[in-house]
Amino acid sequence: MAHNVLLYESNRIMLGTLSNVIKSAPNCNLVASYQSHTDALGQGKVFNPNLLLIDVESQDATWLITEFRKAFPSAIIICMGERWQADSASHLVQAGASGYIIKPFSAVELKDTIDTFAKGGGLETSCKVMTFFSPKGKSGKTTLIANLAMSLARKTNEPVGIIDADLQFGDMAVFFNLNPSNTIVEAARDADFLAPVSLQSFFVPVTDNVSVLCGTRNPSLIDRVAIKDFETVVNSARSLFKYLLIDVPAGFNPTSISAAEIADVTYLVAMNNDGFEKQHIRKAISLFEEDWPDVKDRLKVVFTRVEPYGAEKSSELENQLGFPMEGILPNEYMLVSKAADNGRMALDIASDSRLSDAISHLADKIIRHQVRRDTL
Ligand SMILES: Nc1ncnc2c1ncn2[C@@H]1O[C@H](COP(=O)(O)OP(=O)(O)OP(=O)(O)O)[C@@H](O)[C@H]1O
Numbered sequence: 386m387a388h389n390v391l392l393y394e395s396n397r398i399m400l401g402t403l404s405n406v407i408k409s410a411p412n413c414n415l416v417a418s419y420q421s422h423t424d425a426l427g428q429g430k431v432f433n434p435n436l437l438l439i440d441v442e443s444q445d446a447t448w449l450i451t452e453f454r455k456a457f458p459s460a461i462i463i464c465m466g467e468r469w470q471a472d473s474a475s476h477l478v479q480a481g482a483s484g485y486i487i488k489p490f491s492a493v494e495l496k497d498t499i500d501t502f503a504k505g506g507g508l509e510t511s512c513k514v515m516t517f518f519s520p521k522g523k524s525g526k527t528t529l530i531a532n533l534a535m536s537l538a539r540k541t542n543e544p545v546g547i548i549d550a551d552l553q554f555g556d557m558a559v560f561f562n563l564n565p566s567n568t569i570v571e572a573a574r575d576a577d578f579l580a581p582v583s584l585q586s587f588f589v590p591v592t593d594n595v596s597v598l599c600g601t602r603n604p605s606l607i608d609r610v611a612i613k614d615f616e617t618v619v620n621s622a623r624s625l626f627k628y629l630l631i632d633v634p635a636g637f638n639p640t641s642i643s644a645a646e647i648a649d650v651t652y653l654v655a656m657n658n659d660g661f662e663k664q665h666i667r668k669a670i671s672l673f674e675e676d677w678p679d680v681k682d683r684l685k686v687v688f689t690r691v692e693p694y695g696a697e698k699s700s701e702l703e704n705q706l707g708f709p710m711e712g713i714l715p716n717e718y719m720l721v722s723k724a725a726d727n728g729r730m731a732l733d734i735a736s737d738s739r740l741s742d743a744i745s746h747l748a749d750k751i752i753r754h755q756v757r758r759d760t761l
Pocket residue numbers: 519521522523524525526527528529551556635689690714715716717718719721722725740
């Protein structure tokens with residue numbers, strides 16, 4: 386459906402910029418643009434717009450949206466602002482707005498935003514979402530995710546996102562030495578109303594291509610993240626990244642189960658210390674098997690700290706589990722600790738180590754699979 390767009394923007398220069406963006410966006414006709422809201426409200430109707438882009442920072446935002454809603458009862462209203470003000474979101478929704486986009490934005494970002502808010506979601510992207518699940522804590526999961534994300538980004542030059550959904554004891558921020566002003570709590574609070582593209586500002590960049598949505602700063606904030614909102618965050622983030630890696634709390638809990646359900650692939654991660662880990666993994670596999678008929682496609686097993694490290698040990702573990710082994714990581718405690726002390730990745734400190742090799746191998750498998758999927 387073509388959108389007949391009415392634009393109200395109080396800043397003259399921004400009005401010019403956004404007008405050009407709208408004109409070049411697919412399926413968008415800019416039918417009217419105004420620097421004055423009084424003109425937009427008074428004169429805009431003759432152009433029959435069905436989509437309004439409204440600058441909500443120049444006036445009392447709730448009043449403005451109420452007025453536009455009255456004047457254009459059936460149009461979709463998307464608010465625009467240079468900064469996201471979470472406190473006003475619920476008032477704007479009540480007044481009749483469908484969403485919010487941070488400006489300036491590109492034609493593609495506008496199209497994605499309109500698709501989200503006009504059609505009620507359903508973003509078409511080929512992002513691969515991977516959840517990293519471990520039956521017990523201290524499995525090496527966070528170390529694996531961080532290094533794997535770096536490896537995927539370097540090999541593909543594609544954007545890679547990490548979501549730390551270990552809501553109570555998320556340690557990705559510590560791992561990357563980040564002190565985020567926004568975390569998954571704020572993202573979950575705002576995700577419904579915020580354009581997916583604007584969700585990007587909640588992710589903290591750690592390199593050109595890798596960014597992290599950090600976990601809660603305080604374990605007591607866990608209650609602030611509803612599962613439904615967490616799922617909205619993940620789905621919105623699909624439009625931002627080519628690869629999305631999700632760290633979840635150890636064990637079966639609402640967050641880890643929902644992250645596994647929503648992911649394209651779930652990695653079961655365990656440290657190969659003694660016999661218990663294998664039992665835990667076997668039990669976890671059987672629980673997933675009960676729910677997923679296509680378990681072999683959706684579930685991959687990775688053992689960390691495997692010694693002796695090599696193909697022989699990998700097939701031994703495979704036989705013991707009765708399930709294919711996606712990858713094994715060697716025990717590189719010194720390297721991993723040294724990296725953590727320096728706030729760097731093990732991959733960078735020793736690019737020719739066995740650990741880097743193992744991670745690179747895993748990344749290659751993921752990329753190959755994704756390329757096959759994209760060309761289908
Ligand atoms: N391949 C490895 N070899 C040796 N030690 C490792 C390896 N990977 C991680 N470790 C060490 O194991 C400990 C746990 O690692 P990590 O924090 O990545 O695990 P986790 O599963 O995310 O733990 P948590 O349950 O606390 O979230 C850390 O001290 C880390 O340095």
